[in-house]
Amino acid sequence: MKLPRKYYLVVGILIVLIDVATCLIGRSLVPPGKYLLRPEPWKTRGDPSSQSFLVEFMDYQCPFCQHIHPILKKLMKEYPKAKLIYKHYPIDSIHKRAVKAAEAAECAGDQGKFLEYHDLLFAKSDEWMKVEYGHYIYNFYHYARDLGLDEAAFKACLDSGAKEKIVFENKAEGQARYVNMVPTLLINGTRVITTTDENNFRKVFNELFHN
Amino acid sequence: MNYFITKVKVIWGLWKRPILFLLRVSIGALFVFSGYTKLMQPKEIFEISINMYQLIPASLAPFVASVLPWIEFVFGSFFLLGYNIEMSSIPLVCLAVLFQIVLGQSLLRQLGLDDCGCYGHTNVHLTIYQSFCLDTALVLLITLLFSEDHHALALDNLFETKTKHG
Numbered sequence: 226m227k228l229p230r231k232y233y234l235v236v237g238i239l240i241v242l243i244d245v246a247t248c249l250i251g252r253s254l255v256p257p258g259k260y261l262l263r264p265e266p267w268k269t270r271g272d273p274s275s276q277s278f279l280v281e282f283m284d285y286q287c288p289f290c291q292h293i294h295p296i297l298k299k300l301m302k303e304y305p306k307a308k309l310i311y312k313h314y315p316i317d318s319i320h321k322r323a324v325k326a327a328e329a330a331e332c333a334g335d336q337g338k339f340l341e342y343h344d345l346l347f348a349k350s351d352e353w354m355k356v357e358y359g360h361y362i363y364n365f366y367h368y369a370r371d372l373g374l375d376e377a378a379f380k381a382c383l384d385s386g387a388k389e390k391i392v393f394e395n396k397a398e399g400q401a402r403y404v405n406m407v408p409t410l411l412i413n414g415t416r417v418i419t420t421t422d423e424n425n426f427r428k429v430f431n432e433l434f435h436n
Numbered sequence: 437m438n439y440f441i442t443k444v445k446v447i448w449g450l451w452k453r454p455i456l457f458l459l460r461v462s463i464g465a466l467f468v469f470s471g472y473t474k475l476m477q478p479k480e481i482f483e484i485s486i487n488m489y490q491l492i493p494a495s496l497a498p499f500v501a502s503v504l505p506w507i508e509f510v511f512g513s514f515f516l517l518g519y520n521i522e523m524s525s526i527p528l529v530c531l532a533v534l535f536q537i538v539l540g541q542s543l544l545r546q547l548g549l550d551d552c553g554c555y556g557h558t559n560v561h562l563t564i565y566q567s568f569c570l571d572t573a574l575v576l577l578i579t580l581l582f583s584e585d586h587h588a589l590a591l592d593n594l595f596e597t598k599t600k601h602g
Contacts, residue, residue: 227594227595227596227597228594228595228596229595229596230595230596232595233520233595236519236591237514237519237520240510240513240514240517240519241510243513244509244510244513247472248472248475248476248509251472251475251476252475252476255476255477260477260478260481262480401477401481402481402484403484403485403488403551403553405550405551411484412494414480414484415480415483415484415487415494415497415498416483416484416487416494416497417484417487417488
């Protein structure tokens with residue numbers, strides 16, 4: 226026995242409704258924050274109220290990240306409405322010191338000086354990257370002292386490895402967004418740019434933050 | 437030679453229906469999986485994937501990222517269940533051809549993408565070339581299924597057949 230043709234459309238609609246329900250249930254089961262690009266205000270440079278923003282996935286040992294760092298800082302000054310969020314993306318397979326450097330910046334962030342420490346790490350990269358392996362950690366302590374941080378608290382934070390989780394959570398945020406190299410910048414979290422050229426950055430800043 | 441051709445025809449006659457059934461279910465499931473994984477993640481992640489191909493203006497990416505996964509998911513499920521196979525074949529073939537164009541141009545322009553972004557944030561990672569080959573196979577297989585009059589274990593079989601006079 227066959228069903229009358231008049232039920233054909235009803236079955237189609239039923240399938241679509243089941244599809245929609247499956248998606249809604251599936252979405253409700255996704256752990257909250259799994260794909261979230263966390264704002265992390267302590268790692269944000271520029272105008273926090275700006276609707277448009279750039280996210281930079283970076284590694285403190287990456288020479289191209291060092292190259293673009295002053296370019297981005299300069300553009301941030303030129304465009305007062307600009308907003309840049311830093312995210313860690315240490316290529317730990319080849320950059321053995323990058324994870325600890327990122328942790329150090331996070332520890333400085335606990336004392337409200339992430340951006341200052343971040344700048345210092347890039348400014349003094351020749352120092353801490355060239356010092357004997359294992360000794361660079363002392364450079365990180367010195368930088369904390371130079372910035373006037375509570376050295377004991379900084380040391381306790383860095384030695385405990387408590388910030389490793391946040392560093393790799395940042396990296397996972399990048400991996401979920403097809404980031405596979407550094408530096409990678411995301412425009413408003415949805416468009417990837419991998420340039421290192423100042424003129425290209427200027428075009429992006431003009432597009433996003435022009436008054 | 438004739439004997440061989442006859443033998444192949446006999447074997448094909450025997451196995452045709454189960455093979456076509458498996459093909460239909462696999463293709464349907466592939467589209468359902470592809471659409472579902474994209475729908476389970478925020479739209480912005482698929483937008484990144486679309487923008488990586490540098491083919492459409494970035495302002496269009498949010499719309500495409502909203503609509504395309506639903507087309508894959510809904511018509512994939514129609515195909516999987518055997519509901520209106522002829523009608524659901526058309527958008528699926530169009531999608532596969534569209535993907536071929538997008539992937540093909542990224543190969544020609546040497547955009548250097550190492551993940552096609554076809555299956556969202558899952559462990560399934562296809563290179564552009566692998567994905568291009570898969571889409572070529574999909575176009576051929578969906579066309580083959582489209583040309584068939586009868587499909588095993590399809591929802592369509594539960595309904596009275598359409599008469600020429602409606």
